[in-house]
Amino acid sequence: MIRVLVNGADGRMGSQVVKAVYEDKDLEFVGGVSVTNIGKDAGELAGVGALGIAIREGLGQALDDIKPDVVVDFTTPKVIFENAKTCIEHGVNMVVGTTGLTAEQRGELAALAEQRKTSIFIAPNFSIGAVLMMKLSEEVAPYLPDVEIIELHHNNKLDAPSGTAIMTANKIDAARKAANAQQAPDKTHESLDGARGAKVDDIPIHSVRLPGYVAHQQVLFGGYGELLTIRHDSIDRKSFMPGVILAVKKVSSRPGLTFGLENYL
Numbered sequence: 369m370i371r372v373l374v375n376g377a378d379g380r381m382g383s384q385v386v387k388a389v390y391e392d393k394d395l396e397f398v399g400g401v402s403v404t405n406i407g408k409d410a411g412e413l414a415g416v417g418a419l420g421i422a423i424r425e426g427l428g429q430a431l432d433d434i435k436p437d438v439v440v441d442f443t444t445p446k447v448i449f450e451n452a453k454t455c456i457e458h459g460v461n462m463v464v465g466t467t468g469l470t471a472e473q474r475g476e477l478a479a480l481a482e483q484r485k486t487s488i489f490i491a492p493n494f495s496i497g498a499v500l501m502m503k504l505s506e507e508v509a510p511y512l513p514d515v516e517i518i519e520l521h522h523n524n525k526l527d528a529p530s531g532t533a534i535m536t537a538n539k540i541d542a543a544r545k546a547a548n549a550q551q552a553p554d555k556t557h558e559s560l561d562g563a564r565g566a567k568v569d570d571i572p573i574h575s576v577r578l579p580g581y582v583a584h585q586q587v588l589f590g591g592y593g594e595l596l597t598i599r600h601d602s603i604d605r606k607s608f609m610p611g612v613i614l615a616v617k618k619v620s621s622r623p624g625l626t627f628g629l630e631n632y633l
């Protein structure tokens with residue numbers, strides 16, 4: 369049995385992870401950490417009934433007391449770097465779904481994980497459809513290098529652009545650079561800042577935040593007289609759970625830092 373602690377256990381994603389871990393025969397849910405709902409039963413909050421495991425405060429102390437095999441983190445971009453360092457310093461393997469880590473921070477965590485001989489797996493998106501959307505985008509990019517991204521999320525999302533949109537842009541740009549594909553110059557003058565979106569690797573990303581959306585992304589490729597749009601929709605957070613469970617089971621097999629679910633598929 370792999371003993372799993374969920375950080376952010378009462379959140380939209382964390383509570384789904386509690387349920388998914390509880391329902392998997394090879395995993396044992398052993399602890400839930402958050403900042404509110406302290407003392408409440410994590411199973412009740414996740415909708416699986418009382419598990420006798422109360423949400424507690426303080427990741428470091430919880431690691432000392434519970435000694436889980438793996439921590440799954442779905443908290444916030446503000447706290448994820450510190451959370452990751454705490455896990456690595458405690459020698460606990462970690463699966464990170466929380467967005468917001470910069471490439472530089474990932475580099476620091478990779479070095480720390482290597483030094484402490486622990487494993488950390490980070491994926492901006494755990495859904496298989498989103499991984500395929502990124503893979504297809506990478507394949508298209510050398511042929512249609514002019515591209516923009518529209519990502520659409522629920523209005524409680526704290527970060528913009530989404531981690532998925534940033535990863536998609538990074539992958540597209542790497543693929544078109546490797547193919548030496550030249551994009552057309554952007555001749556538009558912005559009369560209002562932000563009108564052309566925020567650029568990541570010179571790719572405009574437009575972030576929509578509205579109630580009703582869960583997690584969606586369109587990658588729009590334009591050619592002369594033709595358009596190709598790749599769209600992915602997560603309409604339920606269940607879409608992320610098979611990827612999270614896979615990562616929990618595989619994380620210990622790869623020491624150091626691994627970035628992206630495609631590395632486990």
Ligand SMILES: NC(=O)C1=CN([C@@H]2O[C@H](COP(=O)(O)OP(=O)(O)OC[C@H]3O[C@@H](n4cnc5c(N)ncnc54)[C@H](OP(=O)(O)O)[C@@H]3O)[C@@H](O)[C@H]2O)C=CC1
Pocket residue numbers: 375376377378379380381382401402403404442443444445447464465466467468491492493494495527531608
């Ligand atoms: N990789 C992927 O596939 C996916 C990634 N995400 C990412 O996961 C993250 C969480 O998303 P979501 O579940 O929607 O957000 P929520 O706000 O619903 O959940 C975050 C939870 O973390 C808690 N929290 C905040 N600070 C701490 C802390 N210091 N220690 C422990 N818990 C803390 C929050 O408590 P409180 O509300 O009281 O502040 C909340 O319960 C985001 O970065 C999001 O982008 C989301 C979906 C899929």
Ligand SMILES: O=C(O)C1=N[C@H](C(=O)O)C[C@H](O)C1
Pocket residue numbers: 467492493494521522525526529530531532533582583584
């Ligand atoms: O906050 C969310 O909801 C999501 N966050 C991740 C991201 O920023 O890419 C993954 C997915 O888009 C849902």
